[in-house]
Amino acid sequence: MTGPVSLTMHFILSGLNELIPIYKLMEKRDMNEVETQFKAFLISLLKGLIDKQTWTDSGSMSERMLRSQLLLFACVRKYQPCVQRAEVFFREWKEANGNLRSV
Secondary structure, three states: OOOHHHHHHHHHHHHHHHHHHHHHHHHHOOOHHHHHHHHHHHHHHHHHHHHHOOOOOOOOHHHHHHHHHHHHHHHHOOOHHHHHHHHHHHHHHHHOOOOHHHO
């Protein structure tokens, strides 16, 4: 994939990776309120992209990396649609005795 979509994916992946030091700094300085507001802002900013993600392993390598980062970001920040879907997959996996192929 090339062009504007590929460039957008690159910027989003890079941006998500750059957030880690910012979060650590906010935690170190005990900036809980600012951190909470910042995370809520980021979820609202990325919500459209997060909601478009599928829970499959399809697409190009960059699409899969973007999907992985966005869903991880959303679930860790307790974005409910993401958390609910992850819980459904976990229950299905558990009921299948850990067999991912049947889920």
